Amino acid sequence: MIKARFLFRAPLFGFSLLPFMFSSCAPNNVTENNSLKKYFDSAQVAGCFGLFDNGQNDFTIYNLKRYRDSACTPASTFNIVNALIGIQTGAISDEHMVIKWDSVNRPNPEWNRDLAMEEAFKVSAAPYFQEVARRIGKDTMKKWIDSLGYGNKNTSGPVDSFWLNNQLKITPDEELGLVKKLYFDQLPFFPNTQRIVGRAMLQEDNSNYKLSYQTGWGKNESGNELGWVVGWIEENKHPYFFVLNIETSDHHIDMAKARINILKDILAQLGFFQGKK
DSSP: OEEEOOOOSSOSSSOSSOTTOSOOOOOSEEEEOGGGHHHHHHTTOEEEEEEEETTTTEEEEESHHHHHHOOBOOGGGGHHHHHHHHHHHTSSOSTTOEEOOOSOOOSSGGGSSOEEHHHHHHTTOHHHHHHHHHHHOHHHHHHHHHHHTOTTOOOOSOTTTTTTTTSSOBOHHHHHHHHHHHHTTOSSSOHHHHHHHHHHTEEEEOSSOEEEEEEEEEEOTTSOEEEEEEEEEEETTEEEEEEEEEEESOTTOOHHHHHHHHHHHHHHHTTOSSSOO
């Protein structure tokens, strides 16, 4: 484990000096924890992980270069922004709004039914959020992406797929910054809009912790499988923000299982899930 103080020429843990920079702090204290590599190796994937301790203003990172510099498709993690824009503009009323199934059978059976927004979040239902994007419209979507300064801001192509086809790209650093801003109602949306999306991200809730996240699964330009988990864990009412990004050329990987297993193994090593943080 290497602990050092960094001074970067380019912004770290936030991107550019736009008014709505997703990360609100430029950290002085970064711990590179290479012991986390074993979880990636065990799953036979490459990747990176970042965790921000909001109370101590400390970052724990595995594979700093990838975390900071490697921009790729957000895949279904874009559902966070899609939902925020949808609610803000009225394309979605709230987390209970149902969009009817279009009767197209897709490989994921959990998508082949009518879904409310909160249900669509739980299963990363691409068809639900593609319909939301169509209802938002290309011009309105572009306006909001530009205002947010989200990733490379590239919305080329159909409005219902630019976040899935490697047009729109974002770094893990930027993803973490986004969810941190969301948690504290610091994005340029109504506070209630942000709270609705935050509630929809809650996946596990017990006496020891609350775990909230959104997953993503896609392919990068090299054809490799790409997986994301981005969100936060709360213990004793203290939030810790995280992002996991993994990549593999193995097209038979159980991505849904691999990314959550790696995330939970890392969080367990870092002392979470016992209600003692």
